[in-house]
Amino acid sequence: MKIAPFDESAFHMDHPRGTVSFNYLLMGGEPETPENYRYILGRQEADFNMPRHRHTFEQIRLPLVGDMNLGKQGILHEGEIGYFPEGQTYGPQDDPIGDPKQLQLVLQFGGASGLGMGAGRGRGPASSRPEGERRRERRSTRFPRPRYKGVLIMNPAHFNWLPIPDAAGVERKYMGAFTERGFWIEMIKIDAGAEWSPTSEGARRLIVALSGAATVDGESIGRLAAIQADAGEKLQVSATEETVLYIVGLPPVQLPSTPSDQFDTIESDGGIQFENPRQAV
Structure with missing residues (x-):
């Protein structure tokens, strides 16, 4: 990480x-x-x-x-x-x-x-x-x-925040996944005092804090801090104030059996x- x-x-x-x-x-x-x-x-x-x-x-x-x-x-x-x-x-x-x-x-x-x-x-x-x-x-x-x-x-403003199951005070905007690689774009909002502890088994996640303040695995982050979490790595994000994270998930590139x-x-x-x-x- x-x-x-x-x-x-x-x-x-x-x-x-x-x-x-x-x-x-x-x-x-x-x-x-x-x-x-x-x-x-x-x-x-x-x-x-x-x-x-x-x-x-x-x-x-x-x-x-x-x-x-x-x-x-x-x-x-x-x-x-x-x-x-x-x-x-x-x-x-x-x-x-x-x-x-x-x-x-x-x-x-x-x-x-x-x-x-x-x-x-x-x-x-x-x-x-x-x-x-x-x-x-x-x-x-x-x-x-x-x-x-x-x-x-x-336009993220036109997407809804939806609650994440079993994560009180955490909501998600999912903008979609693209190409056969299946990379995706999403935002996560964490209320002050709430925690988010995700794991992605099959993809690297690149994260930028758009607003707020939090700790990630005990290290303090603020606006525009960036995080690389590789497949299998678990994040522990604790928000000290409302925090919005902007995330791109990057699964491994897979090539076709017959070259394109x-x-x-x-x-x-x-x-x-x-x-x-x-x-x-």
């Missing part, structure tokens, strides 16, 4: 466009496996523009402050959850800097295609690109054909493809 209290001082510039600072809440640390992930809190530092593009990996985004322009598909509003399927083209993005600055939770992870995060562009907090470094050479890269038509947008042919092979310098190659970073 990993428990990472939020560190406001941990933002640093690590986006190819140079206008978004990243705070790496959690890193999977498994670059050679299809289960790798990275959990980022992104803060916009200037006007942001991004051409239409797609990735080889999955993304789940939750704007905490401000909206996100999806281009042709409209707006991902503050408080909504957007699921960006692997291989799905989106944008162009055109987001002027806001006041306060836009703040967004971004989970990136390997999808059911099995391509993992090895081709991802984000380098993480332990690495930096030397000044003047040349871009990687273009090479043949497989992109999964998208399983859904467009970004899926969920649902890929496009294109020339790329990594796990991103711009609709217009001339707009590449």
